[in-house]
Amino acid sequence: MTLTVGVIGGGxxxxxxxxxxxxxxxxxxxxxxxxxxxxxxxTTALGSHLNAEDVLRFGESVDVVTFDHEHxxxxxxxxxxxxxxxxxxxxxxLLYAQDKxxxxxxxxxxxxxxxxxxxxxxxxxxxxxxxxxxxxAVVKTARGGYDGHxxxxxxxxxxxxxxxxxxxxxxxxxxxxxxxxxxxxxxRPSGEIAAWPVVESxxxxxxxxxVIAPAPSSEGRLADAAxxxxxxxxxxxxxxxxxxxxxxxxxxxxxxxxxxxxxPHNTGHWSIDGSITSQFEQHLRxxxxxxxxxxxCRDPWAVxxxxxxxxxxxxxxxxYPVAMAAQPGVKIHNYGKAPRPGRKVGHVTALxxxxxxxxxxxxxxxxxxxx
Amino acid sequence: MTLTVGVIGGGxxxxxxxxxxxxxxxxxxxxxxxxxxxxxxxTTALGSHLNAEDVLRFGESVDVVTFDHEHxxxxxxxxxxxxxxxxxxxxxxLLYAQDKxxxxxxxxxxxxxxxxxxxxxxxxxxxxxxxxxxxxAVVKTARGGYDGHxxxxxxxxxxxxxxxxxxxxxxxxxxxxxxxxxxxxxxRPSGEIAAWPVVESxxxxxxxxxVIAPAPSSEGRLADAAxxxxxxxxxxxxxxxxxxxxxxxxxxxxxxxxxxxxxPHNTGHWSIDGSITSQFEQHLRxxxxxxxxxxxCRDPWAVxxxxxxxxxxxxxxxxYPVAMAAQPGVKIHNYGKAPRPGRKVGHVTALxxxxxxxxxxxxxxxxxxxx
Numbered sequence: 001m002t003l004t005v006g007v008i009g010g011g012x013x014x015x016x017x018x019x020x021x022x023x024x025x026x027x028x029x030x031x032x033x034x035x036x037x038x039x040x041x042x043t044t045a046l047g048s049h050l051n052a053e054d055v056l057r058f059g060e061s062v063d064v065v066t067f068d069h070e071h072x073x074x075x076x077x078x079x080x081x082x083x084x085x086x087x088x089x090x091x092x093x094l095l096y097a098q099d100k101x102x103x104x105x106x107x108x109x110x111x112x113x114x115x116x117x118x119x120x121x122x123x124x125x126x127x128x129x130x131x132x133x134x135x136x137a138v139v140k141t142a143r144g145g146y147d148g149h150x151x152x153x154x155x156x157x158x159x160x161x162x163x164x165x166x167x168x169x170x171x172x173x174x175x176x177x178x179x180x181x182x183x184x185x186x187x188r189p190s191g192e193i194a195a196w197p198v199v200e201s202x203x204x205x206x207x208x209x210x211v212i213a214p215a216p217s218s219e220g221r222l223a224d225a226a227x228x229x230x231x232x233x234x235x236x237x238x239x240x241x242x243x244x245x246x247x248x249x250x251x252x253x254x255x256x257x258x259x260x261x262x263x264p265h266n267t268g269h270w271s272i273d274g275s276i277t278s279q280f281e282q283h284l285r286x287x288x289x290x291x292x293x294x295x296x297c298r299d300p301w302a303v304x305x306x307x308x309x310x311x312x313x314x315x316x317x318x319x320y321p322v323a324m325a326a327q328p329g330v331k332i333h334n335y336g337k338a339p340r341p342g343r344k345v346g347h348v349t350a351l352x353x354x355x356x357x358x359x360x361x362x363x364x365x366x367x368x369x370x371x
Numbered sequence: 372m373t374l375t376v377g378v379i380g381g382g383x384x385x386x387x388x389x390x391x392x393x394x395x396x397x398x399x400x401x402x403x404x405x406x407x408x409x410x411x412x413x414t415t416a417l418g419s420h421l422n423a424e425d426v427l428r429f430g431e432s433v434d435v436v437t438f439d440h441e442h443x444x445x446x447x448x449x450x451x452x453x454x455x456x457x458x459x460x461x462x463x464x465l466l467y468a469q470d471k472x473x474x475x476x477x478x479x480x481x482x483x484x485x486x487x488x489x490x491x492x493x494x495x496x497x498x499x500x501x502x503x504x505x506x507x508a509v510v511k512t513a514r515g516g517y518d519g520h521x522x523x524x525x526x527x528x529x530x531x532x533x534x535x536x537x538x539x540x541x542x543x544x545x546x547x548x549x550x551x552x553x554x555x556x557x558x559r560p561s562g563e564i565a566a567w568p569v570v571e572s573x574x575x576x577x578x579x580x581x582v583i584a585p586a587p588s589s590e591g592r593l594a595d596a597a598x599x600x601x602x603x604x605x606x607x608x609x610x611x612x613x614x615x616x617x618x619x620x621x622x623x624x625x626x627x628x629x630x631x632x633x634x635p636h637n638t639g640h641w642s643i644d645g646s647i648t649s650q651f652e653q654h655l656r657x658x659x660x661x662x663x664x665x666x667x668c669r670d671p672w673a674v675x676x677x678x679x680x681x682x683x684x685x686x687x688x689x690x691y692p693v694a695m696a697a698q699p700g701v702k703i704h705n706y707g708k709a710p711r712p713g714r715k716v717g718h719v720t721a722l723x724x725x726x727x728x729x730x731x732x733x734x735x736x737x738x739x740x741x742x
Contacts, residue, residue: 003688019390022412023643025688025705025717041393041412272394276700276722290691294700298669317374317396320661329647329665334396346396351647 003027005284006058008049009068010037012335012344013264013280016272018042020281026288030068031058038335039068052076059085066241066287067263070097071144088189088240088287089262096237097262100170101142110236112229113256115248116173122164127157129171139163140170151206175256177248181215182267183226184244186282186292187234194282194292196275198226201246201267207342208266210362211304213274214297216355225255233260242283244268266306266344271295273331273349274302299351301358305366307346310339312371316346323368330365345369374398376655377429379420380439381408383706383715384635384651387643389413391652397659401439402429409706410439423447430456437612437658438634441468442515459560459611459658460633467608468633471541472513481607483600484627486619487544493535498528500542507545513538522577546627548619552586553638554597555615557653557663558605565653565663567646569597572617572638578713579637581733582675584645585668587726596626604631613654615639637677637715642666644702644720645673670722672729676737678717681710683742687717694739701736716740 003026007014010032018041021028029044031054037043044061047054049072056079059065064086077091089097096103104117116133120126130137139160141150153174154160163169180201187193197214214223230245244265246258268279277285277293285292310316316334323332327350334346346369350362374397378385381403389412392399400415402425408414415432418425420443427450430436435457448462460468467474475488487504491497501508510531512521524545525531534540551572558564568585585594601616615636617629639650648656648664656663681687687705694703698721705717717740721733 002686015393018393018412022386022389023702023704024691025707041389276702285695291695291699293695296700315373320395324656324662324664328662329667331394331647333394336396 002063003288004029004061004063005287006031006062006065007039007042007068008055008058008065008072010034010039010043011068012038012337014039014042014068015335016264016269016333017280017284019272020278020284024281024284026284028284029058029062031055038337040336050076052079055080056083056085059083059087064088064287066283067094070094070262074098086287089243090238090240093237093239094262097260099142100140100259101168103260104170104172106237107233107257110232112232113254115175115256115258118171119168120171121168123157123161126154126160126169126171130155130157133173136174138172138174140172142167142170149206175248175258176250177256178251179215179249180258181218181222181226181247181249181255182211182244182265183230183247184242184265184268184271184279185227185230185234186242186279186286187239188286188292189240189289192292193231193234194295195227195230196268196271196279196295197297198223198247199267199270205342207306207308207344209306209308210359211267211270212355212359213270213302213304222249222253222255229255229257233257241287242268242279266347269333269347270302270304270349272333274298274304274351300353301355302349302351303355303358303362304347304349305362306344307348307366307369309341309343309371310337310345310369312339315339316369319368323365326368327361327365330361332365373434374659375400375433375435376658377402377433377436378410378413378439379426379429379436379443381405381410381414382439383409383708385410385413385439386706387635387640387704388651388655390643391649391655395652395655397655399655400429400433402426409708411707421447423450426451427454427456430454430458435459435658437654438465441465441633445469457658460614461609461611464608464610465633468631470513471511471630472539474631475541475543477608478604478628481603483603484625486546486627486629489542490539491542492539494528494532497525497531497540497542501526501528504544509543509545510534511541511543513541520577546619546621546629548627549622550586550620551629552589552593552597552618552620552626553582553615553636554601554618555613555636555639555642555650556598556601556605557613557650557657558610559657559663560611560660563663564602564605565666566598566601567639567642567650567666568668569594569618570638570641576713578677578679578715580677580679581730582638582641583726583730584641584673584675593620593624593626600626600628604628612658613639613650640704640718641673641675641720643704645669645675645722671724672726673720673722674726674729674733675718675720676733677715678719678737678740680712680714680742681708681716681740683710686710687740690739694736697739698732698736701732703736 200215202210571586573581
């Protein structure tokens with residue numbers, strides 16, 4: 001058994017697979033667009049994920065192909081499968097992480113709870129949706145959006161007029177949620193599936209800012225409902241590897257599916273330090289069809305805070321002397337990326353028994369890395 | 372702050388620094404003798420640690436030089452220092468990890484508890500030592516021994532006759548210990564020092580087989596005595612980075628220093644999964660003169676069992692399906708080395724509340740990787 005995993009994309013998700021791969025003696029190979037990306041240490045090939053030739057050549061050098069992102073086109077994924085390369089998750093599953101309209105259709109079709117939505121191709125159709133949904137809607141491009149890109153909240157259809165360029169858009173009700181949750185699971189090709197505890201994610205400007213694991217007051221019914229939803233998605237769609245399901249919790253206690261990600265996800269970074277098996281180790285185990293690891297929490301609370309942007313001048317590491325001295329127990333993760341406003345350049349995770357204290361320690365540590 | 376750490380030696384200790392370096396955004400560069408060694412992923416130069424030219428060239432490419440082993444000759448270390456390279460630990464400290472006679476002399480000189488010992492240059496001198504020490508002694512070559520190599524228990528001086536080749540030997544009383552302990556600390560150049568809990572190490576055939584962290588019934592006096600000894604060694608000898616002090620505990624409750632290692636040590640591998648800060652992260656922080664991380668235990672008990680030798684046929688990973696399925700919570704570490712009788716090819720760490728259960732889970736998991 002050689003255990004060579006190929007990752008398409010050289011970002012921080014590929015990077016964070018390196019420690020898990022080193023521990024387990026798994027060979028990680030990364031196809032990155034450029035030298036010097038976050039996963040540089042494991043980068044063995046440069047090329048574009050859009051270029052079938054680059055991807056096929058890369059696929060031939062590994063036992064299984066998986067992903068740092070969901071942007072590999074379907075035709076490239078299918079060419080890999082036709083060549084006999086194991087692709088996990090496979091194109092049939094990834095389709096639903098790539099196209100939000102297909103995702104909504106499919107999840108609704110299998111009876112999972114989703115916000116009111118409609119496929120709208122014209123301003124008139126969007127206005128009709130607005131009129132039927134209390135005059136406000138979230139409009140999303142079906143493909144290519146992430147971290148708030150490709151998402152717009154509108155109260156008049158004209159506000160999205162520039163987006164009607166031939167491709168239909170997804171219109172969704174503006175859900176009046178009380179908080180956002182995320183449920184991650186991992187699934188092997190042979191069917192074994194395991195869930196981490198459901199977490200709360202706090203978003204700012206459409207970007208994940210903080211995650212509390214487990215979500216406060218989630219034990220019992222809520223946790224069961226969240227994992228049940230994610231299990232159903234993973235099994236119905238045939239997902240392999242890690243699946244993250246972003247959820248809205250409503251005032252009346254319902255859960256509605258917001259987004260899907262079929263890879264390790266920002267809301268699961270707490271698991272590196274906070275779970276017996278991190279999402280990165282579990283993803284590698286799952287795509288290699290190895291038995292899954294235990295997913296329990298190592299401490300009552302783990303709080304992850306993203307380092308967004310980083311220092312205005314200098315490097316993240318310039319702040320280590322102060323940040324590390326102040327919080328010797330907080331785990332710091334540095335993605336090796338140049339600071340840039342809004343960019344995810346790292347995260348910190350605090351662990352402990354008292355939630356307020358853990359939140360405070362995580363926030364204070366992250367604040368040392370700001371301008 | 373660029374944080375480039377150079378490690379001389381490409382073995383598993385260098386390898387296990389990789390995950391910590393990736394997390395903290397530290398650039399790790401490794402000088403290995405051959406391609407394909409355990410730390411291959413971080414190997415940036417091939418050369419001999421005995422060759423000053425190889426080592427000097429390597430030293431110029433990093434911010435600080437540290438070590439996978441203690442075998443770099445003093446003259447090479449001193450040439451590095453003369454070139455202005457930060458070497459941590461430095462040659463003045465490493466000397467005492469390289470030469471057991473100097474170590475015994477120095478530790479005795481600063482009043483630390485050591486076994487009865489003598490420098491013996493002839494069979495006659497050794498026999499005199501035997502006669503004064505109940506007729507049994509441990510004879511050690513001053514340099515180059517490890518994992519039971521260069522160590523011989525004798526009851527007649529003639530049994531070591533072949534070792535008298537000009538260099539004096541170290542003769543030590545055969546300590547009647549009740550168990551072996553190990554105390555690891557880390558120290559920064561600026562003086563900050565931090566200790567992990569003292570651990571119990573179980574040796575078989577002179578090789579570390581298992582480690583229990585913390586050592587059972589060690590709280591209080593014993594733990595204080597062990598950390599006090601290690602602090603004194605680190606400060607007196609000016610050690611930077613991780614220092615492991617192997618100790619004998621005697622029936623009358625004394626601690627005697629057995630060996631010193633000035634690098635991450637097998638008895639500290641439990642800390643990867645069991646401590647808030649692993650010895651590998653701490654070593655990197657210490658040699659970079661960054662604030663040290665918290666050294667508390669993450670669970671009441673951590674038990675590490677070495678995988679010695681590995682399967683008689685096939686690779687370690689061939690056993691993953693069975694081992695992982697049986698123990699989803701035990702952490703498996705695979706050094707990427709070919710199995711060979713007696714060779715350290717990996718380790719497993721179990722964690723939990725009940726020591727008997729934790730020992731059992733660690734041993735069962737390790738047993739899956741045996742012939």
